[in-house]
Amino acid sequence: xxxxxxxxxxxxxxxxxxxxxxxxxxxxxxxxxxxxxxxxxxxxxxxxxxxxxxxxxxxxxxxxxxxxxxxxxxxxxxxxxxxxxxxxxxxxxxxxxxxxxxxxxxxxxxxxxxxxxxxxxxxxxxxxxxxxxxxxxxxxxxxxxxxxxxxxxxxxxxxxxxxxxxxxxxxxxxxxxxxxxxxxxxxxxxxxxxxxxxxxxxxxxxxxxxxxxxxxxxxxxxxxxxxxxxxxxxxxxx
Numbered sequence: 001x002x003x004x005x006x007x008x009x010x011x012x013x014x015x016x017x018x019x020x021x022x023x024x025x026x027x028x029x030x031x032x033x034x035x036x037x038x039x040x041x042x043x044x045x046x047x048x049x050x051x052x053x054x055x056x057x058x059x060x061x062x063x064x065x066x067x068x069x070x071x072x073x074x075x076x077x078x079x080x081x082x083x084x085x086x087x088x089x090x091x092x093x094x095x096x097x098x099x100x101x102x103x104x105x106x107x108x109x110x111x112x113x114x115x116x117x118x119x120x121x122x123x124x125x126x127x128x129x130x131x132x133x134x135x136x137x138x139x140x141x142x143x144x145x146x147x148x149x150x151x152x153x154x155x156x157x158x159x160x161x162x163x164x165x166x167x168x169x170x171x172x173x174x175x176x177x178x179x180x181x182x183x184x185x186x187x188x189x190x191x192x193x194x195x196x197x198x199x200x201x202x203x204x205x206x207x208x209x210x211x212x213x214x215x216x217x218x219x220x221x222x223x224x225x226x227x228x229x230x231x232x233x234x235x236x237x238x
Contacts, residue, residue, distance in 0.1 A: 001204050001207050002016075002207075003207055003234075003236050004016075005207075005211075006207065006210055006214060007214060008214070011230065011231045011232070012228065012231070012232050012233075013232070013233045013234070014234045014236065015233065015234065015235050015236070016236050016237065017235075017237040018237065018238070019237055019238075020057070020202055020237045020238075021057075022237065023200075023235055023236070023237040024057045024058050024061055026235070027198070027200065028058060028061045028062050030233075030235075031047070031140065031142070031198075032062070032065045034047075034139060034140050034196060035047065035067060035072055035139065036067065036068075038139040038195075039067075039068055039071050039072070042135075043071065044071045044072070044073065044135060045071060045072045045073070045139050045140075046072070046074075046075070046135045046138045047072065047073075047074055047075075047138065047139060047140040047141070047142070048074070048075045048076060048138055048140070048141045048186060048191075048194070049074060049075075049076060049077065049094060049098070049142050050076070050077045050078065050090070050142055050144040050200070051076065051078070051079065051090030051093050051094070051144075052090075052144055054144055054200060054201070054202055055142065055144070055200060056093070056097055058142075059094065059097035060098075060100075062098060063097065063099070063100045063101040063102060063103040063104075064101050064102060065102060065103070066102055067102065067103070069102060069103045069104070069105040069106040070105040070106070072103075072106040072107070073107045073108075073109060073134055073135065074094065074098070074099075074106050074107065074108045074109070075108070075109040075110070075111065075131065075134055075186075076090050076091060076094065076110065076111050076186075077141060077142070077143055077144075077151075077152040077153075077185065077186050078090065078111065078153035078183050078184065078185035078186065079091055079110065079111045079112050079183060079184055080112070080180075080181040080182070080183050081112050081120060081123065081181055081182045081183060081184065082112065082181060083114055083115075083116065084110065084112075084114045088180075088181065089112075091110040091114075094108060095108065109130050109131065109133070109134050110130075111127045111131075111185075111186075112127070112184055113126055113127075120173050120182055121173070123173075123184065124171060124172070124173045124184060127170075127171045127184050128169055128170055128171055131170040131171055131186075131190070136170075136190070136193060137193045137194050137195050138190070138193070138194040138195070139194070139195050139196065140194065140195065140196050140197075140198065141186070141191050141194040141196070141197050141198070142198045142199075143191070143197060143198065143199050143200070143224075143227065144199075144200060144201065145199060145201050145206055145224055146209075147205055147206075147209050148178065148209075148222075149209060149212065149213050149221070149222025149223060149225070150176075150222075150223055150224070151199075151227065152185045152186055152191065152223075153174045153176070153183035153184070153185035154174065154185060154223035154226075155176035155177075155178065155179065155223075156220065156221050156222060156223060157176055157177040157178045158174045158175055158177060159177075160172065160174045160175060161220055161223070162220060164185065164187060165187070165188050165220060165223065165226065167187045167189065168187075168189055169187060169189070170186065170187060170189070170190045171184050171185060171186055171187060171190070172184070172185055172187050188226045188227075191227065192226070192227070192230055196231075196233070197227060197230070197231070197232050197233070198232070198233045198234075198235060199224075199227070199233070199234045199235070200235050201234065201235070201236050202236065202237050202238070203238065206236065207236070209222075209224075210224075210234075213225050213228055214228060
C-alpha cells in the first residue's frame, strides 16, 4: 500500500519519504523553521512532542540543531504516570534524547510530576496548573498513531475516553485496557488549539490504520479522527 492510495481530504498535507532517515532530516528542518518563526514573532516558542520509538532519531537530530533553545518550552502530548527515570517515561526519554547538545537550554514542562506521593487526581490537577503556564496556543504538536487509532493517550479502549475527548481542560487522566500504566494526556481541546499539528508515522501498518480512520465512523472509536477532521501535516515513510 502507498500513501497516495489514501483518499486524503484537502486540509491534510502529506509528505512521504523513501527512508526514515530522509523523513527525519526533512522533519527536523520543518520543526526548526516553525520554532524559529515563533521565536521571531512572539519571542518564544512552544511545542508538544510524543514518546515511543518512532521519534527517537528525530529528537537526537533536533538536539543538534542550532536554535535559540532558551526561548523554547517543550511539553508532551502524553505521558505514563511513572517516575522520570523509568525507561517507559516519555519525560525521561525527552530529557535523555532531545534536551541535549544545542537543545539543553530548552525548558521541559512534564505532565507527570516526578513524585509518587500524589494521587492520580492530584497529579492531574497539578498537570493542569503547569500547562496553564505554557503558552496557549502551542506553536506545534507532533502526534503519533497506534494501530488501534489512538493518538497521544486517547485510547478507544479506555473507560475514560469519552470524558477525555469532551473535556474543556488541558489534560485528562486515562487508563487504557490494552496498554500498561495510567497516563496523562493533552485533550483534543488543547491539541486542536495549536497553531500546527504534525502526525509522524512509519510503516505500512500505519497507512492501514489511517485508511480505517478515514472511513465513516464515530471519532471516539478511533480518536485520530478528531485530528484528521482538521488541518494536519502527515510525515510518513515505510
